[in-house]
Amino acid sequence: MVRVYRYEQNPLITPSDIKPYHEGFEVIGAFNAGIAKYKDEILMLLRIAERPISDDPKIVKAPIYHTDTDELEIIEFHRDDERYDFSDPRMIRKASHSQEIEYLTSLSYIRIARSKDGRNFTIDEKPFLYPSNKLESFGIEDPRVTQIGDTFYICFTALSPLGIGGAMVSTKDFVTVKHHGMIFPPENKDIVIFPEKVNGKYYALHRPSLKSIGKPEIWIAESDNLLYWGNHQHLISLRDGMWDSGRIGGGAVPIKTDRGWLVLYHGATPENRYCMGGLLLDLNNPAVVVARSDQPILEPEADYEKEGFFGDVVFSCGAIVEGDVVKMYYGVADTSMACAELSLEEILDFLTYY
């Protein structure tokens, strides 16, 4: 089994620690942070979700940021409007098309929190990344940070009425940012780039969401410049009756070990209970699966993991590895951030090898 040491300071960051950036909004989430080591600090690239304050419980509000006019529009819905389905607090759906999302109830952007000890963080006043083009008007979510040389490549989910895809920016100093556009076309999420070339190619995990045929499973792609991607291959499937039977996606940046590339990935049941598990890929060809965890290595057990805006969720977008210690940072209950330490060897021993 894999022992889990949750920090005494958990949750490390909660919405109440964050001052809203938008007037008339409340912060409902500070979670699913990408993680980077920069100079002598650990940076959390927090996904901050802000919601327009509604004084009337019968009114549901949906924010859209129009990048062309720099206008933040707020659309109001009556909760008893039968044309819409308000049952998921994260979104507004059309009543007749249960899969189709009409609007989101919050707008997410990225803000940085900084720490010297990895437990106590200071939060930047201003957003680090904010929606910047029409493919991001519903917000940007769930960043993953891959350092290659002195450059940090940040992949995140870009949402708009046009679709949900994987965008990328890069930075050397977390101040100046280069925009590289949408690198994985919709519908896609959970883009995670490997930290070095393997056999002359860059690799990335991605998670298409499919309409007609197929399931929300993990795929792998290759590139020679990180901007353009191809040779998409299906990597792993959902497993009926198991912890990862409903949907899966890459989590932390793959960790190079002598047994292969270790991917910490999330899996959820159809009932949306999100856990973290392990996946091991061949060191010389990451399109080949070596091992996978039949049981989760982390599941929602603490109160702050079980209860929140969207409960029963642990969801990691980044980890720091120091020797045998994996410091896995993870979002809890779509609300806050936490961290747990696990042993790399214990994770590797816990996997089922094929």
Place this chain on the structure above:
Amino acid sequence: MVRVYRYEQNPLITPSDIKPYHEGFEVIGAFNAGIAKYKDEILMLLRIAERPISDDPKIVKAPIYHTDTDELEIIEFHRDDERYDFSDPRMIRKASHSQEIEYLTSLSYIRIARSKDGRNFTIDEKPFLYPSNKLESFGIEDPRVTQIGDTFYICFTALSPLGIGGAMVSTKDFVTVKHHGMIFPPENKDIVIFPEKVNGKYYALHRPSLKSIGKPEIWIAESDNLLYWGNHQHLISLRDGMWDSGRIGGGAVPIKTDRGWLVLYHGATPENRYCMGGLLLDLNNPAVVVARSDQPILEPEADYEKEGFFGDVVFSCGAIVEGDVVKMYYGVADTSMACAELSLEEILDFLTYY
């Protein structure tokens, strides 16, 4: 208006012209061909759809080709099995999830037909492209052929239980083929590559099919080597109440004109009436739309266009341009191939400029 000269020989190729490749199968479609000029001939890269013969009208059969074992499996369904929806003759759906396709009722592959005059074709005995990996086990469909230098790049839809995506092969002689894998991840179709670099980049049109947010609309991507693609941008939307209100996708390879890149694209209504229209993109930046046809340039009017396996469909995957003459080859009723000649100038004059 755009005058349309349909060939007297239409339909040029029908299923009855094709000998089935699989024993116990019947050819139900020879359509949606990619077009190439090679040496002194016009080649049609026909999509051939073959269906397992069923003697019992109550039995519906679904073919799957297992590339790893080279086995062609046929699954049988009872038409009165209430778990499934057989209302679309092309596929078997789950009754409870109307959007999800469970199986296809035919297997498609690519076969070449050759002609010196563009009207009378001789059909190759053997397939030119056949499913070759597990992403193609439900078949390969709707090729588009782009010639760059002496190489022909052939993009097509790859279908399997894992998803529907855009694959590519290349050839210099239509004998030896290089496989480049899936270049656009699922769910995607209608990949059409531009015939030359524009401002130092290759471009391609593609058509994601979206599950949660967004519609089946045309996007554009860029590349520096044709294998890896990025900077995905949304190009054009559906138009309510018009001929292209239900779904759209790129058709023939873009035609370079002095007014811009002319794209012949298909549009369908929600009731699945497929027409062809025109789209004009900026000569130096094809992500910018210059003009678009408010009316179709070709719509299903002839008997062979209105009636067939799936009627009321004209669907072009390739054209030959000679001076002002556009010889637009197109699939009809998901059954046969036809060709019509149109004037390039008339098409350009017919568009509405923005």
